[in-house]
Amino acid sequence: MLTRRDLLARFFLYFVLFAGLAVVVGPFLWMLLSSFKPESEIRSVPPSWWPSHWTMAHYHDLFSRLDFPRYFLNSAIVAVLVTAGNLLFCSLLGYALAKLNFPGRKALFLIVLGMLMVPGMVLFVPQFVLVSNLGLANSYAGLVLPFLAGPFGVFLMRQFLLSLPDDLIEAARVDGAGEWRIFWRIVLPLCRPALATLGILTFLASWNNFLWPLVVATTDDKYTLPVALALYSIGQNRIYFGLLLAGAVVVVLPVLIVFLVLQRQFLRGIATTGLK
Amino acid sequence: MAVQEVVRAGAHRAPAAARPGPRTWRRALTGWSFAAPFTALFLVFALLPVVASLLMSVTDMRSTDLRHPFAVTFVGLDNYTRLFADALFRRAAVNTAIFVVVGVPLTIVAALAAANALNSGLIRLRGLFRVGFYLPVVTSIVAIAVVWRFLLDPDAGLVNNLLAQVGLHGPAWLQDPHTSLGSIVVMATWRNFGSLMVIFLAALQGIPVDLYEAATLDGAGRWQQFRRVTLPLMRPALLFGAVITGIGYLQLFEEPLVMTQGGPLSSTLSVSYHIYNQFGFGNYGYASAAAYVLFIAIVALSALQFRLLGARDAD
Numbered sequence: 001m002l003t004r005r006d007l008l009a010r011f012f013l014y015f016v017l018f019a020g021l022a023v024v025v026g027p028f029l030w031m032l033l034s035s036f037k038p039e040s041e042i043r044s045v046p047p048s049w050w051p052s053h054w055t056m057a058h059y060h061d062l063f064s065r066l067d068f069p070r071y072f073l074n075s076a077i078v079a080v081l082v083t084a085g086n087l088l089f090c091s092l093l094g095y096a097l098a099k100l101n102f103p104g105r106k107a108l109f110l111i112v113l114g115m116l117m118v119p120g121m122v123l124f125v126p127q128f129v130l131v132s133n134l135g136l137a138n139s140y141a142g143l144v145l146p147f148l149a150g151p152f153g154v155f156l157m158r159q160f161l162l163s164l165p166d167d168l169i170e171a172a173r174v175d176g177a178g179e180w181r182i183f184w185r186i187v188l189p190l191c192r193p194a195l196a197t198l199g200i201l202t203f204l205a206s207w208n209n210f211l212w213p214l215v216v217a218t219t220d221d222k223y224t225l226p227v228a229l230a231l232y233s234i235g236q237n238r239i240y241f242g243l244l245l246a247g248a249v250v251v252v253l254p255v256l257i258v259f260l261v262l263q264r265q266f267l268r269g270i271a272t273t274g275l276k
Numbered sequence: 277m278a279v280q281e282v283v284r285a286g287a288h289r290a291p292a293a294a295r296p297g298p299r300t301w302r303r304a305l306t307g308w309s310f311a312a313p314f315t316a317l318f319l320v321f322a323l324l325p326v327v328a329s330l331l332m333s334v335t336d337m338r339s340t341d342l343r344h345p346f347a348v349t350f351v352g353l354d355n356y357t358r359l360f361a362d363a364l365f366r367r368a369a370v371n372t373a374i375f376v377v378v379g380v381p382l383t384i385v386a387a388l389a390a391a392n393a394l395n396s397g398l399i400r401l402r403g404l405f406r407v408g409f410y411l412p413v414v415t416s417i418v419a420i421a422v423v424w425r426f427l428l429d430p431d432a433g434l435v436n437n438l439l440a441q442v443g444l445h446g447p448a449w450l451q452d453p454h455t456s457l458g459s460i461v462v463m464a465t466w467r468n469f470g471s472l473m474v475i476f477l478a479a480l481q482g483i484p485v486d487l488y489e490a491a492t493l494d495g496a497g498r499w500q501q502f503r504r505v506t507l508p509l510m511r512p513a514l515l516f517g518a519v520i521t522g523i524g525y526l527q528l529f530e531e532p533l534v535m536t537q538g539g540p541l542s543s544t545l546s547v548s549y550h551i552y553n554q555f556g557f558g559n560y561g562y563a564s565a566a567a568y569v570l571f572i573a574i575v576a577l578s579a580l581q582f583r584l585l586g587a588r589d590a591d
Binding site: 009010013014016017020021023024025027028030031043044045046047088089090092093095096097100101102103104105108111112115117118119120121122123124125126127128129130132133145146148149151154179183204207208210211225226229230233234241244245247248249251252255256259260263267 | 300303304306307308310311313314315317318320321322323324325326328329332342343389390393394396399404405406407408409410411412414415416417418419420421422423424425426427431432433434437440466470474498523526527529530534537548551552555560563564566567568570571574575578
């Protein structure tokens, strides 16, 4: 039986939580609804919630007047390459750090871990000098290469692999399997949950990455979605508001779908590693 | 916390000292062949830049030296002394400090409140709230800015129109130097508390239920249980949350870039933004020096938080 105090507490909690939810999710709802309003209605005072006239004009303009398909494709290419690279390189090193004995292992791990503390701005300027000197400015390689080997992924994969029993690997060794065969055939399939978490986190980080592509992508054909949206909203060639809202929806929607479908793996990953 | 655990976990697996023999060589070769791809990329794109940045910070390197990075002049600590004499940098440092000192506790309190409410056992729809609160964390800051600039618009904005309904006249949040930094703090809290909430929820679920039952038998009310049971047992998670949020907030950059461009009157200029601007002006040496000062601040803040929050663990 619930006591009266419990009922009161429950009412209070629901009130606070729903108020919080309105504050957090409200802006997203407003963004989505307003992207279907005519421009004049978006700027009306006081602002409205529900569109009185639904229009797809802003979305149409995104694809006809601006090159949003191109930006979308660029974002996807970069995010897929960065994710694939991290899955491969981080699981290789994570396995070596967790299960193989070799000189320099501990030092290597400490250095990689230490890099988690280094602020992005320390890396930013020399990375730009480096990428420019390699002739990679305004190229996919320049957008992707600095993000292929992230310390976070190594940390995550190593932690996961430490919990894997050694016997399995030993048994395979006794059976005469080579080290690479063991890795591909036995270890990697067992890493699926960790790989899923790392994959989602890396993909999202890359999709939302903003500063580096803003500086490295200098022509329209290499812009990623956030860069294009930022330049159109705060740069020289500002565009009208409805178009911006529709653009924001296009940036957010894929991420939202991935997140809603895979939120279980996602939140578990955050909770266990504490990092995003 | 996490870092120490990891290091310890690594330590007791340290290789036994062995005489170098063919087996040792084979082991080294195998280990490094797995480690090599990552390490090569890491050397070029992370380690080299960290060292290069330190070296650049003691030179007068400018964007015009881009093609000949080694043809620059050594200037010792000039960049660092100039930095602390630079009124704009000092302004940026103060702004960043305010942002961290107000923002970190605010974010932790919001996350703690949400996590405790969801963990109380009285609530259904837990998944809905969890996903909802987490939504801003996975969303592009640029898209968020589009919406928030509109929400905070002095005339057409949702916030001021809601205030008007209760008879209040809201300020021009982002255009008024008195409210601009505060608006950025609130927005950052809104954006980030969800990720801390998830960490705190995991910590809360690790607290044994019988502790609460015992506390109830002893006559402790909800608030007392929170103070005497929940908070002490959550200290490691709180410390961890404070450290990672502190590290993140010290690097404040994207919010002011997309919301205010550092204005008005430099009221939202952060250290990272200042570095970015100096980079834009081509002052690479100077920008690197500022980046290293930020780096040191991050290490110092983390150490301080470990002492303040972690110290009582030793008792």
